[in-house]
Each structure stands twice: as C-alpha cells, then as structure tokens.
Amino acid sequence: MEKQLTIKRRRKVSLDSRKARAGYVFVAPFILGILLVYLPILLDSIWFSFNDIKPAYDENGVAYIALVPQGLKYYVFAFSDMAEGGFISNLLAGLQQLVFEVPAVIIFSLFIAVVLNGKMLGRAAFRAIFFVPVIISTGIMTSLNANDMVSGEMAGGINDGSGGGIINALEVEALFRKMAIGGELVQVVVNLVNDIYQIINYSGVQMLIFLAGLQSISESIYEACRIDGATAWETFWKVTFPMISPMILVNAVYTIIDSFTRSTNVTMSYISDKIANESQATAMYWIYFIIVIGIIALIAGVISSFIFYQRKD
Amino acid sequence: MDSMKNQATPVVTKETKNRIRVDYEGKLSFKERLMEKLKASNTWIKIIVAIFRFVLMLGVSFVIIFPFIAKIAGSFMTKEDVIDSTISLIPKHPTLEIYKAIIVENHYFEALANTFILAFTCALIQMIVACLVGYGLAKFKFKGNKLLMALVVLTMVIPHGALEMSMDRHFIYFDLGTVLSWNYPGLIELIKGAPLQLKNTFTPLFILSLGGLAFKNGLYIYLMRQFFKGVPDELEESAYVDGSGFFRTFFQIILPLAVPMMITVFLFSFSWQWTDEFYTGLIFDTNIDKVYLMPDVYLVPQSLRFDYAGTALYENVINHTGGLMIIAPLIILYLFCQRYLVQGIERSGLVG
Numbered sequence: 001m002e003k004q005l006t007i008k009r010r011r012k013v014s015l016d017s018r019k020a021r022a023g024y025v026f027v028a029p030f031i032l033g034i035l036l037v038y039l040p041i042l043l044d045s046i047w048f049s050f051n052d053i054k055p056a057y058d059e060n061g062v063a064y065i066a067l068v069p070q071g072l073k074y075y076v077f078a079f080s081d082m083a084e085g086g087f088i089s090n091l092l093a094g095l096q097q098l099v100f101e102v103p104a105v106i107i108f109s110l111f112i113a114v115v116l117n118g119k120m121l122g123r124a125a126f127r128a129i130f131f132v133p134v135i136i137s138t139g140i141m142t143s144l145n146a147n148d149m150v151s152g153e154m155a156g157g158i159n160d161g162s163g164g165g166i167i168n169a170l171e172v173e174a175l176f177r178k179m180a181i182g183g184e185l186v187q188v189v190v191n192l193v194n195d196i197y198q199i200i201n202y203s204g205v206q207m208l209i210f211l212a213g214l215q216s217i218s219e220s221i222y223e224a225c226r227i228d229g230a231t232a233w234e235t236f237w238k239v240t241f242p243m244i245s246p247m248i249l250v251n252a253v254y255t256i257i258d259s260f261t262r263s264t265n266v267t268m269s270y271i272s273d274k275i276a277n278e279s280q281a282t283a284m285y286w287i288y289f290i291i292v293i294g295i296i297a298l299i300a301g302v303i304s305s306f307i308f309y310q311r312k313d
Numbered sequence: 314m315d316s317m318k319n320q321a322t323p324v325v326t327k328e329t330k331n332r333i334r335v336d337y338e339g340k341l342s343f344k345e346r347l348m349e350k351l352k353a354s355n356t357w358i359k360i361i362v363a364i365f366r367f368v369l370m371l372g373v374s375f376v377i378i379f380p381f382i383a384k385i386a387g388s389f390m391t392k393e394d395v396i397d398s399t400i401s402l403i404p405k406h407p408t409l410e411i412y413k414a415i416i417v418e419n420h421y422f423e424a425l426a427n428t429f430i431l432a433f434t435c436a437l438i439q440m441i442v443a444c445l446v447g448y449g450l451a452k453f454k455f456k457g458n459k460l461l462m463a464l465v466v467l468t469m470v471i472p473h474g475a476l477e478m479s480m481d482r483h484f485i486y487f488d489l490g491t492v493l494s495w496n497y498p499g500l501i502e503l504i505k506g507a508p509l510q511l512k513n514t515f516t517p518l519f520i521l522s523l524g525g526l527a528f529k530n531g532l533y534i535y536l537m538r539q540f541f542k543g544v545p546d547e548l549e550e551s552a553y554v555d556g557s558g559f560f561r562t563f564f565q566i567i568l569p570l571a572v573p574m575m576i577t578v579f580l581f582s583f584s585w586q587w588t589d590e591f592y593t594g595l596i597f598d599t600n601i602d603k604v605y606l607m608p609d610v611y612l613v614p615q616s617l618r619f620d621y622a623g624t625a626l627y628e629n630v631i632n633h634t635g636g637l638m639i640i641a642p643l644i645i646l647y648l649f650c651q652r653y654l655v656q657g658i659e660r661s662g663l664v665g
Contacts, residue, residue, distance in 0.1 A: 016454075022559035023453025027461055030446045030534070033524015034464060036489040036500070042471070043492045045479035053478070064496075065482065112373070121367055128651050129374045135580060135647055136640045139588035140608055144636045149629040150387045151380040197376055205532070208654070216543070253466075254532070261472050263591065271474060278478045285475030292470055 049074055049283035074283035087270070087284055091291070094260070094267035098295075101202070102255045104192050106248060109203035113210035114240070134204030145201070146264045202258065206251040213247035214240070242308035249303045253296055260292045381637075388412065388634035395630055396623035411617065411634045418614035421638060424605040428587060429642075431515050431606070436583035438522040439530055443578055444571065446525050447537025448563060452549065462538075469531035473591050480517075481595060487511045487520075513604065517596050518586075528585055528592065533578045540574045541567065576653040584643045611635025 024031070047067075056066035081087040116127055137145070192199070217240065225235045259265060263272070267288055275281040327334040341349070350356050382402065387395065388411055390404040397405065415421050450462055483494055486508040491499030494508055502508050511517050521527040525534055544567060552562040568575075590608040597604050611632045619627065 019453055019559070020455035023449045023455040023458070025560075026445050026449025026453065026563075028445075029442045029523060030461065030465070030525045033521075033526050034468075037483075037520060037524050038468065038526050040490065040492045040494065040499075041476055041479045041483050044482065045476050047492070048478055067493075115366055115370065120363065120370070122370075126370050126374060128648075129377055131651060131654060132377060132644070132647065135584035135643055136588065138585050140590050140611065140639060141588050141636060143590070144611065144632060145380075147629065148380065148633070149626055150633050151383040196373075197380065200373065200377055257469050261470070263473075268472060268474060282475055282478055285472050289471055289475060292472075296470065 045282055046286065048279055049286055050279075052279055070279065074277075074280045075287065077280065078284050078287055090267050090270040091288070094265060095295075097266060098256065098259055100188060100192060101199070101259055102252060102299075104199050105203045105206060105255045105259075106251055108199050109206035109251065110210050110244070110248070112203070113207050113214055114236070116207075117211060117214040130200075130207060131204055133201045134208065137201040137204065142201075142262060142264055202255070205258075206255060209251055209254070210244065210247055213244045217243045245307045246309060249300060249307055252299055252303055256292070256296055256299065260288075384630075384633040384637055387630040388637060390630065392617075392619055392621065392623065392627050395627045411631055412638070414614035414617050415610060415631075415635055415638060418616060419610050419612060419635070420605040421610055424607055424610050425642070427604055428607045431518065431593075432583050432586040434515070435518055435522045435527065435586045436579050438519060439525070439527060439533060439582040440575055440579045442523060442525045443530065443533035443537045444568070444575060446534050448541050448567065450534070451538045451541035452546070465525075465531045465534050468526055469529065473528075477591075477595060484511045484517045484596060487517070511596075513597055513602070518592055521592075527582075528589055529581070533582060536578060537571070537574065540571060544570060573653045573656040576650055580646070580650045580654060583646065587643055588639065607639050610639055 050070060050072070052068040052070055054066045054068060056064055058064060078087050083089070112130060116123060116130065120126075221239055221243075222235065225239060230238070261268070263269065271281050271284050271288070275284060323335040323337045325333055326336045386402040386404065389407045389409070390400070391406045391408050391410070394400050394404045394406060446465075450458060450465075486494045487510070488494040488499030488501045488508040491497045491502075494502075499508070509516075511520075518527060522530070525531075548566060549562050552566050553559075557565070587607060593606050593608060597606065612635070613628045613631050617627075617631055621627075
C-alpha cells in the first residue's frame with residue numbers, strides 16, 4: 001500500500017515537472033532572445049549613457065570603438081536643462097499631453113466599441129472602416145500625418161474658411177463662458193474635439209480589445225437584467241462597465257506605452273531631433289523610460305483598485 | 314374560447330428550405346401591426362437612438378475617410394491645380410505625373426518587392442513566435458512565468474530611441490550573448506572567429522523577430538496569451554489522457570482554434586513592419602548598393618522639385634501620394650483579412 005502511494009506521488013510530480021519543461025520549450029525563443037540579444041543591447045545602451053563614444057584606430061590601423069568615461073555628466077545635464085524648450089519643459093509638456101490623451105482615447109474607444117457591439121445598420125461596414133487606422137497609423141504614416149497640409153487645404157475649400165477645425169473654438173468658448181466654465185478647460189475640450197482624427201488613429205487596438213471584452217460578457221447576464229426591468233443605462237453601468245473594467249486597465253497601460261513611445265511624442269521627437277550627442281540622447285531616453293515606468297505603475301495601481309474581476313471557478 | 318381555437322389554426326402559405334410562412338385567421342395585417350408597434354412609447358425612442366447612432370458613426374467614419382479622399386484628389390493634381398483656390402477636390406488638369414515620377418525615380422516596384430519579402434518573413438516569424446511564447450505563458454506553470462510576462466511588457470515600454478545607438482553598434486559587430494561585442498567575444502566569435510557584419514541586410518530584423526523582440530511584439534505575445542487563456546484546459550487534458558504529447562496537442566488541437574487570432578497578429582505585424590522606418594533606417598544606412606524600401610517611396614522625386622509659391626504644399630501632396638502608394642497594398646490585404654480581424658477578437662473572449 002505504502003509503495004503504491006509513493007509511486008503515485010512521484011508520477012504526479014514528474015507530470016508537473018514535465019509540464020514545466022514543456023513550458024520552457026515553448027517560451028525558449030523569447031528567453032534566448034532576451035539573454036543572447038536583448039540584454040546585451042540593453043546593458044550596452046545603459047553603459048553608453050555614461051561614456052563618450054569615439055571611433056579610434058589601433059596601431060595596425062584597424063578601426064575600433066573607444067569609450068571615454070563621463071560619469072553622471074549627461075544625467076546631470078538632462079536634469080539641469082531647465083530652459084524654456086529644454087528637456088525638462090518638454091518632459092512636462094509630454095506628461096500634460098498624456099493626461100488629456102489617455103482618458104480621451106479610452107472613453108472614445110469604449111464608446112465606439114459599445115456602439116459597434118450592438119446591432120445596427122451597416123455594422124460590418126463601420127467596423128471595417130474603424131479598424132483601418134489600426135493597420136496604417138504607425139511608422140511612416142504617423143510622421144506623414146503629423147505634417148498633413150493636404151486634408152486641411154482641401155477641407156478649407158469645402159467649409160469656406162472656418163479654420164479647418166471641426167468646431168469653431170470661439171463659438172464654443174462663448175457658449176461655455178456664459179456657463180461660467182474656465183477658458184482653459186474649454187480650450188482643452190475644443191482641442192480634443194479638433195484632434196478627433198488623431199484620437200481615432202490612436203484608439204484602434206484599444207477598440208479591438210474592448211470589443212473582445214464586450215463579446216466575452218455572457219448574454220445570460222443581460223437577459224437577467226431585462227427580466228428584472230433594468231434600463232439600458234443601468235445595465236451599462238452595473239453590468240457592462242464592471243465586466244469590462246479589466247480591459248480598461250489593459251488599455252490604459254497600452255495607451256500610455258503607445259503614446260510615450262510614439263515617434264511623434266513631444267519628448268521623443270525633442271530627443272531625436274534636437275540632441276546631437278548620442279550619449280546625451282541615450283541618457284535622456286533612460287530618464288524618460290524611468291518616468292514612464294513610474295507613471296504606468298502609478299496608474300495601474302490606481303485603476304486596479306477599482307477593477308472588478310469576475311470569479312471563474 | 315372557441316374563437317381563440319380558430320385563430321390558432323395555422324395555414325401554411327409559403328414554404329422554402331429555411332422558412333415557413335404561416336397565416337392564421339384573424340391575424341393582423343402588416344399595416345395594423347406596424348401601427349400597433351408605433352403606438353408603443355419606446356419604439357420612437359429606439360428609432361431616434363438608432364438614427365442618432367447611425368449619424369454619429371457616419372460622421373466619425375467621414376473623419377477617418379476624408380483625409381484619404383483629399384489625398385487621392387491631390388495626387389492627381391498638377392502643381393498649378395494645387396495652389397488654385399477655386400479647386401477643392403476635383404482637379405482641373407488631371408495628371409498621373411506624381412505617380413509616374415514616384416514609380417520611376419523612387420524605384421517603387423523595387424521597394425515594394427523588397428519590403429514585401431521583409432514584412433512577410435518578419436510577420437510569419439513573429440506570428441509563430443508569438444503563438445509559441447503566448448501558449449507557454451498561458452498554459453504552463455513554471456518558475457519565472459510571471460517574470461517573463463513582465464519582461465514582455467518591459468520590451469514594449471523601453472523607447473526605441475534608447476536602444477538605437479547600441480543596436481547600431483551591435484549589428485555592425487553582431488555576436489550573441491556578449492556586451493560590447495567588438496571588445497569581448499561572444500558565441501559567434503568563439504565558433505567562427507569573428508563577429509558577423511549584419512548592416513544592410515534583413516537579418517537583424519529576422520533575429521529580433523525570432524526572439525519576439527521586434528516592434529510591438531509584446532502586444533502580439535500578450536494577445537496570443539490572452540487567447541490561449543480563454544481556451545478551456547479540459548481540451549488539453551482530454552488530449553493528454555488519450556496519450557497525445559504536449560507538442561502534438563498544441564499543433565493538432567489548440568493551433569487550429571487559434572487561426573483567426575493568428576491572422577490578426579499576422580495582419581498587425583505585417584502592416585506595422587511594412588510602414589516601419591525606425592528599424593529600416595537604423596539598419597540600411599549606406600548609399601552603396603542601396604536597398605530600396607518603403608521609406609524611400611514618399612520622398613520628393615528630383616523631376617518634381619519646383620521652386621514656386623506653392624512648393625511646400627506641392628511637396629506635401631507628393632509625400633502623401635507616396636503615402637497612399639505605401640498603404641495601397643495594405644488596404645488590399647486588409648479587405649481580405651478584416652473579417653478575421655473581428656472574428657479572431659470576438660472568439661478570443663479576452664480576459665484581463
């Protein structure tokens with residue numbers, strides 16, 4: 001009897017460890033990539049931010065790369081660059097942009113996902129149109145769109161000199177001033193509405209993730225709501241919203257990452273265009289990275305305390 | 314009681330393969346039923362909401378599509394049309410000169426072929442790697458699983474710019490598993506005697522793809538992982554009981570379920586590699602034996618450089634025409650794949 005038990009236990013352990021081994025085989029490409037390629041590049045990059053890099057020649061005339069230690073010089077410089085248009089002011093501008101962009105992208109993509117999830121006329125066509133930006137709003141197209149005079153010029157011909165924007169800032173400002181709302185807030189709202197094209201372009205992946213989340217909510221919950229007489233509004237806030245809340249965290253993190261690492265981001269473009277010294281740029285990128293990680297951790301921490309996880313036992 | 318019994322006697326009026334139309338005595342006519350429905354108070358609200366929703370969607374779609382219309386219109390204009398204020402969308406002298414110049418002087422078809430080879434291979438590798446890694450992270454418990462997931466996110470957060478210089482040096486002297494690869498020998502130097510020179514080849518991108526480290530690969534791994542998490546464990550367990558191994562189970566049972574999601578990942582990685590200019594700009598830097606790629610397409614061709622009042626706008630029009638030619642193949646691919654895109658996401662039942 002005892003013998004049998006030990007055999008049984010050993011078998012169970014061996015299955016677990018076999019499973020673990022299989023797991024390692026599946027993730028092997030990533031582990032190998034990290035260890036053999038990525039980590040060396042990463043470490044070198046950190047090392048470069050403390051050194052000057054100079055091409056040099058040894059006694060045989062063979063070119064090699066010489067590193068001249070600079071200590072914390074580049075980091076100190078980055079933090080002392082307080083001038084208008086310098087590193088610190090660009091960093092703050094980037095953060096300010098983020099504060100408005102992330103909620104706008106999340107609210108917009110959630111709204112569109114909810115609408116596209118329901119039955120409506122032409123749903124398939126709208127879905128096809130809404131996901132076009134996902135595949136074409138990266139890389140070359142982002143930088144091209146950042147400098148788009150064509151649409152403005154052509155639209156200018158149509159609305160006949162309303163400034164090219166979708167809504168007229170002055171009219172809206174006048175409206176809100178009567179309601180005693182601050183001018184700066186109005187400006188923010190007006191800017192967001194006029195940037196709708198950018199926001200749509202940035203929210204493609206988020207829309208897809210929300211749509212997937214909405215699809216995974218069981219129809220029987222909605223059925224129960226209807227039987228109990230809940231209105232659509234109540235159903236959204238008491239069922240859909242809590243069920244989708246894990247996706248809000250995912251999307252918030254993704255939006256922050258996407259917004260921060262996009263090449264047209266204020267800080268990113270400042271570093272890549274204005275900083276000629278490569279070591280200085282690398283040091284700035286690393287400072288920037290630490291700040292981004294901090295923000296992601298902060299926001300993820302705040303949001304995750306509001307998240308509702310459905311228990312799936 | 315009697316009348317109700319009569320009413321319930323159905324008469325089949327029309328029968329096809331899928332539908333049966335039934336009529337019974339005393340049934341309200343279509344018009345009457347419509348009136349009944351309209352009398353109900355919430356019908357009107359529903360109609361108004363539906364119209365509002367439709368118009369809103371139409372408006373947002375217009376915002377997405379209008380820039381394309383404007384750019385397509387601009388691409389057929391001559392340099393005089395561009396600054397003519399009486400022309401907004403329809404050119405007076407339609408011409409193909411911008412297209413012609415881009416095809417000939419920017420080597421459009423060469424760039425197309427090169428980029429296709431690069432993007433297709435990268436997308437294929439990235440899709441397979443994302444599948445494997447995603448499955449490993451989703452379904453197997455092993456030491457460091459959570460740490461690996463954190464690393465996947467980390468690779469997305471690190472700005473490309475931070476690694477630009479270091480990648481540049483590493484691809485000039487490519488070696489595995491060593492820092493400062495021009496000073497310290499790594500695996501390749503130990504075996505072959507010298508580090509590899511990988512600049513101006515596609516190899517660096519293939520290597521990054523193989524490790525799941527290229528552009529936004531973290532997202533693909535995350536998507537695949539969430540998809541596999543949604544696949545019930547019972548499926549694999551029953552396969553194991555029937556004597557199938559881990560890998561056979563994965564390839565024969567799990568992978569076929571993941572096809573729509575794989576197409577989604579493939580579409581993403583193909584199109585994002587297609588429009589990438591960071592990595593291609595990093596790897597292809599010399600003008601000797603120039604490899605033409607998509608970033609070359611939107612440059613202003615020599616024959617279209619004019620110095621006149623509308624130069625800035627005209628060159629912008631040319632840039633965007635190049636942009637249209639870059640995304641044209643993507644749009645065609647998207648038309649074929651877009652139903653899988655939504656399907657893959659819908660069936661995934663992603664969980665947070």
